[in-house]
Amino acid sequence: MHIDLKKELTKSGGGRFGVALLLLIVLMAIFAPLLAGYDPTGQSRSAFQSPCLSHLLGTNHVGQDIWSQLVYGARTSLLVGLSVAFLTTVLSALMGASAALIGGLYESIVMRVVDALIVIPVIIVLILVAAYLQPSLWILIILLSLLGWQGGARIVRSQALSLKERMHVSAARCFGGSRLYLIYRHIVPDLSPILLVEFIYSMRRAIFMEAGLAFLGIADPSIVSWGMMMREALDFSYLNVWLWWLLPAGIALSLTIVSITFIGYTLEPEMEPRLRGEVHA
Amino acid sequence: MFSRRNLVTYAIALLLILALNFLLPRMMPGDPLMAIYGEEALVQMTPELKAGLVDRFALDQPLWHQFGTYFTAVFQGDLGYSYYYNAPVFEVILGRLPWTLLLVGLSLILATLLGIVLGIESGWRRGSKSDRTMLAGLMALNGFPDFFIGMVLLLVFGVTLGIFPLAGALTPYSGLSGGALLVDVLKHLALPLAALTLAHVAGGYLLTRNTMITVLKEPYMLTAKAKGLSQRAMKYRHAGRNSMLPVITRTGIWLGRVVTGALFVEMIFSYPGLGYLTYEALLARDYPVIEGVLLVVAIFVLVANFLADLTYPKLDPRVSYAH
Numbered sequence: 001m002h003i004d005l006k007k008e009l010t011k012s013g014g015g016r017f018g019v020a021l022l023l024l025i026v027l028m029a030i031f032a033p034l035l036a037g038y039d040p041t042g043q044s045r046s047a048f049q050s051p052c053l054s055h056l057l058g059t060n061h062v063g064q065d066i067w068s069q070l071v072y073g074a075r076t077s078l079l080v081g082l083s084v085a086f087l088t089t090v091l092s093a094l095m096g097a098s099a100a101l102i103g104g105l106y107e108s109i110v111m112r113v114v115d116a117l118i119v120i121p122v123i124i125v126l127i128l129v130a131a132y133l134q135p136s137l138w139i140l141i142i143l144l145s146l147l148g149w150q151g152g153a154r155i156v157r158s159q160a161l162s163l164k165e166r167m168h169v170s171a172a173r174c175f176g177g178s179r180l181y182l183i184y185r186h187i188v189p190d191l192s193p194i195l196l197v198e199f200i201y202s203m204r205r206a207i208f209m210e211a212g213l214a215f216l217g218i219a220d221p222s223i224v225s226w227g228m229m230m231r232e233a234l235d236f237s238y239l240n241v242w243l244w245w246l247l248p249a250g251i252a253l254s255l256t257i258v259s260i261t262f263i264g265y266t267l268e269p270e271m272e273p274r275l276r277g278e279v280h281a
Numbered sequence: 282m283f284s285r286r287n288l289v290t291y292a293i294a295l296l297l298i299l300a301l302n303f304l305l306p307r308m309m310p311g312d313p314l315m316a317i318y319g320e321e322a323l324v325q326m327t328p329e330l331k332a333g334l335v336d337r338f339a340l341d342q343p344l345w346h347q348f349g350t351y352f353t354a355v356f357q358g359d360l361g362y363s364y365y366y367n368a369p370v371f372e373v374i375l376g377r378l379p380w381t382l383l384l385v386g387l388s389l390i391l392a393t394l395l396g397i398v399l400g401i402e403s404g405w406r407r408g409s410k411s412d413r414t415m416l417a418g419l420m421a422l423n424g425f426p427d428f429f430i431g432m433v434l435l436l437v438f439g440v441t442l443g444i445f446p447l448a449g450a451l452t453p454y455s456g457l458s459g460g461a462l463l464v465d466v467l468k469h470l471a472l473p474l475a476a477l478t479l480a481h482v483a484g485g486y487l488l489t490r491n492t493m494i495t496v497l498k499e500p501y502m503l504t505a506k507a508k509g510l511s512q513r514a515m516k517y518r519h520a521g522r523n524s525m526l527p528v529i530t531r532t533g534i535w536l537g538r539v540v541t542g543a544l545f546v547e548m549i550f551s552y553p554g555l556g557y558l559t560y561e562a563l564l565a566r567d568y569p570v571i572e573g574v575l576l577v578v579a580i581f582v583l584v585a586n587f588l589a590d591l592t593y594p595k596l597d598p599r600v601s602y603a604h
């Protein structure tokens with residue numbers, strides 16, 4: 001179960017491609033202030049400028065520099081992706097492992113809720129909630145996490161159920177290890193490969209959903225995001241500005257999701273062959 | 282794998298959505314009527330109408346009583362009233378439903394069939410160059426959000442090349458009928474359908490390909506080869522049929538995702554289905570309509586899951602003996 005992450009990721013071409021691409025986007029997010037050149041929300045000179053040396057991708061309808069927005073958009077996507085992935089993974093681990101270890105009525109209730117959440121159309125629930133609450137970025141992150149843990153919890157539970165019966169765990173129990181000690185020392189470390197895959201797929205889903213919701217207009221208007229850029233650009237589809245406004249934002253978003261897909265797909269069978277198919281939800 | 286457990290799950294899912302629809306407006310601070318109907322609607326209301334509505338929703342009663350009233354109303358098909366469209370929500374949704382069914386149904390069929398066939402072909406040639414190219418290509422495609430695919434199709438084939446219409450499902454006031462009407466509908470459908478199908482083909486493909494690779498190692502494949510069956514019979518009748526099983530079980534879950542995808546795609550092409558309706562309702566803060574759409578879509582997803590449960594034993598007789 002214990003894996004060498006670096007080896008697994010660099011072994012296949014797809015994995016190397018994914019890691020390199022994601023690294024590029026992460027660097028773009030970290031060094032955004034250096035790369036941007038302009039304040040992404042501040043207004044430059046005039047609206048609808050074509051790309052030139054001072055504005056690499058031109059300016060938008062209110063004169064904001066599109067290249068700077070594109071660079072800062074990476075921060076929003078990665079922030080949402082990483083935060084939601086972290087919270088979702090913690091929730092999946094807690095719910096799944098506790099269901100497996102406690103069992104009984106508690107387990108049945110948790111698993112019925114999981115099954116029910118799996119069939120609920122999350123985006124429409126989010127639209128309804130957002131119509132009432134006008135969520136800030138952090139509320140959105142919490143909502144996405146609360147509605148995203150169910151698939152992972154199911155996988156964690158089945159894995160924890162089998163781990164519970166393994167020899168080394170029984171041995172530790174015989175030696176008088178407390179329940180907490182067993183969880184901390186044996187169950188959680190052995191679950192880590194599964195949690196890693198869950199983390200990656202949650203991140204992918206969260207980035208996609210944040211962009212989709214921002215595209216629908218459900219977003220904090222003060223924060224630049226790729227989804228919002230695409231929404232604004234689509235209003236001017238009759239001009240040819242979409243070439244340097246809409247396309248770069250869409251491509252940046254797609255490349256981010258593609259890179260995570262490749263990383264996930266590379267790790268998935270290495271970690272747990274039974275995961276195949278389960279994690280795509 | 283039809284079981285009572287699944288029915289319980291569906292009941293819980295439905296109850297969760299009803300509870301959300303019920304509680305969300307009532308938890309908001311301020312006037313519950315405003316939260317139920319939206320700010321715009323309240324301006325138009327007379328005091329008598331307000332009093333009538335308070336009575337109708339039992340808003341002066343305890344919360345559990347209110348839920349009872351709400352519950353019975355929903356089961357009688359009363360999803361509330363939309364002040365934006367000036368019509369009962371149920372009617373508004375019913376009017377839009379056919380377009381979404383057409384778009385989602387066709388694209389689900391196309392994406393699933395295409396995914397299965399590509400998955401079988403790719404898995405059959407596992408490790409070869411054509412398999413690797415297909416795998417990399419479809420995985421990359423899987424990363425492109427449906428709304429971005431839709432926008433690119435719209436901008437290239439609609440705006441720039443002008444081959445397909447930009448918006449709507451029909452040419453308005455054209456008075457077309459018969460064959461000309463069908464062509465008109467198909468022309469409007471082409472781009473949204475292509476966007477949705479492209480965005481969802483990879484899911485079925487990846488799943489079929491994975492299963493295909495495990496199925497090909499089964500002893501019965503060796504038997505089939507020993508019997509001297511043709512390549513085609515081996516590929517499709519023996520390996521293929523078994524490889525599509527996981528895809529069928531997932532149809533229900535995929536339906537949910539395709540409907541969500543349709544929401545974005547319909548918005549881009551102003552295609553007058555449930556997705557575009559939701560978007561209009563979001564802009565107008567027409568809460569009853571969003572709640573109605575949520576309920577109707579959830580019911581569709583549940584029914585699709587149920588049907589997938591029922592079809593499964595027909596495709597894989599092993600399941601019905603398994604108990």
